[in-house]
Amino acid sequence: MLGSAGALARSTHPGPSLAVTAVAILLGVAVGLEWWRILVLGAAILLDQISVGLSNDALDAHRDREAGRADKPVARGDVGVRTVYRIAVIAALLSLVATLPLGVLALAAHAIALGSAWLYNVVAKSTPVSVLPYVVSFGLLPAIASLAAPHPAWPQWWALAAGALLGIAAHVANVLPDLDDDRRTGVRGLPHRLGPRPSLVIAWAALVLAALAVASGSGFSVVALVGLGASVVLAVAGVSVAWRRGAGRWLFLLVIVAALVDVTLLVLAGHRIVTG
Numbered sequence: 716m717l718g719s720a721g722a723l724a725r726s727t728h729p730g731p732s733l734a735v736t737a738v739a740i741l742l743g744v745a746v747g748l749e750w751w752r753i754l755v756l757g758a759a760i761l762l763d764q765i766s767v768g769l770s771n772d773a774l775d776a777h778r779d780r781e782a783g784r785a786d787k788p789v790a791r792g793d794v795g796v797r798t799v800y801r802i803a804v805i806a807a808l809l810s811l812v813a814t815l816p817l818g819v820l821a822l823a824a825h826a827i828a829l830g831s832a833w834l835y836n837v838v839a840k841s842t843p844v845s846v847l848p849y850v851v852s853f854g855l856l857p858a859i860a861s862l863a864a865p866h867p868a869w870p871q872w873w874a875l876a877a878g879a880l881l882g883i884a885a886h887v888a889n890v891l892p893d894l895d896d897d898r899r900t901g902v903r904g905l906p907h908r909l910g911p912r913p914s915l916v917i918a919w920a921a922l923v924l925a926a927l928a929v930a931s932g933s934g935f936s937v938v939a940l941v942g943l944g945a946s947v948v949l950a951v952a953g954v955s956v957a958w959r960r961g962a963g964r965w966l967f968l969l970v971i972v973a974a975l976v977d978v979t980l981l982v983l984a985g986h987r988i989v990t991g
Contacts, residue, residue, distance in 0.1 A: 853882030
């Protein structure tokens, strides 16, 4: 029993799931949500991410077996595929139910974001438009937070743009470490078709543009300009090294660091996310 529970926990993609949940909570703090709304928002997004992670591993179980992925509990048979499917669906439904106290508009935005993430897992990941679900789901994160307020407000364009651009970088960062395994098992999303180096260039460009969007929305404050400068330096270094030596795993980590810079800038923008 404990072994199955551990296998399920590992199948939720705990690192990315907790990271996205933390971003949602910080966005809730940034837009000034009450404490209980922040807690509800965090719980809803965590359930959302659990459902997405579980559905991903359930749908990819046969591919992961072919690729010999010993790190995937579902592929190893530590937990049944049907069980994982059921829990993924239950978690998705619970995540939407949890959003209800935050209002109809927040629920609608969350439903679209969650549906988009599931669409990626089910069909879009093997298509040339594999990046679009990431653009939609990440782009809506600031909206879910701002629409969860007692007086719902749509975020400024630059906050939505920053979220969408972070989604592009997240897609590349998520796919690149498994690029070769994916190719062998028939997955051909946009990064697979472009190759690692062009994909990294796109990811870095998206991260710089996200920082620029937040800097613009923040009135080019000193903090925003420092963050923008850091993004540009990281991007230049990352692209130049990747072009000479290829896409090593440490470059994947560097993309994550740059993404954290952008997320920090977005959170520090605070009420400007809504008021401009």
